[in-house]
Amino acid sequence: MITNYYNILNIEASADLNTIKKAFRKEIAIFHPDNNNSEDAKARFNTIVEAFDVLSNTAKRKEYNNILRVQKENPPIVIEQKETVEIWKKEAKEKSETYSAMRLDNLFLLDLFLEVGVNGAILGTEVVVDAVEPIIDNVGDILGDVIGGVFDAF
Numbered sequence: 779m780i781t782n783y784y785n786i787l788n789i790e791a792s793a794d795l796n797t798i799k800k801a802f803r804k805e806i807a808i809f810h811p812d813n814n815n816s817e818d819a820k821a822r823f824n825t826i827v828e829a830f831d832v833l834s835n836t837a838k839r840k841e842y843n844n845i846l847r848v849q850k851e852n853p854p855i856v857i858e859q860k861e862t863v864e865i866w867k868k869e870a871k872e873k874s875e876t877y878s879a880m881r882l883d884n885l886f887l888l889d890l891f892l893e894v895g896v897n898g899a900i901l902g903t904e905v906v907v908d909a910v911e912p913i914i915d916n917v918g919d920i921l922g923d924v925i926g927g928v929f930d931a932f
Contacts (some may be wrong), residue, residue, distance in 0.1 A: 780849055780863060783829035783842065795834060803886065812882040820878070827877060828870035838866065852920070884928040 784791050788800040807813060809823040832838045841862065877885055 780845060781825065782831075782846070783833050784828040786825055787833065793833075798830065801828065802834070806830075806877070806885070807882065810877050810882045810885070822873040823878060824871060828867060829876040831870040831873060832866055842866075909910050 783857070784793070787793075787798065787805060789797055791799070806823070809819045809826060811823070814823075817895045832842050845863065857858045
């Protein structure tokens with residue numbers, strides 16, 4: 779039986795991308811290593827990243843919904859679909875390792891200020907922790923200059 783990613787993020791199957799992102803941020807904040815060091819938190823964190831990775835990607839989500847439909851009509855799912863799901867799991871595990879190595883606030887800043895989904899891509903390039911830290915620092919410097927400039931005007 780395939781994992782129901784909608785249930786993992788506590789959203790409806792009709793949820794739009796903004797709803798998916800909001801649910802992801804809420805769940806990831808609970809289970810990120812910065813906030814939770816319980817035994818099952820890492821597994822839950824990985825599953826949340828996996829759910830977000832699939833549901834935030836239009837092509838993967840369409841295929842996932844098809845797999846759910848086929849599974850509901852004709853269990854068990856066919857081998858080809860199981861292989862697709864295993865590929866998704868592997869991709870998500872790699873992203874999960876990257877995200878868990880990042881501080882939670884940096885993970886949120888990356889998503890909010892750069893409009894880069896934490897699905898792991900900046901203009902199609904894989905995000906790596908070493909590349910993220912300088913970007914976050916630059917965003918902080920820019921925000922500091924802007925805010926400082928506003929106060930200088932008064």
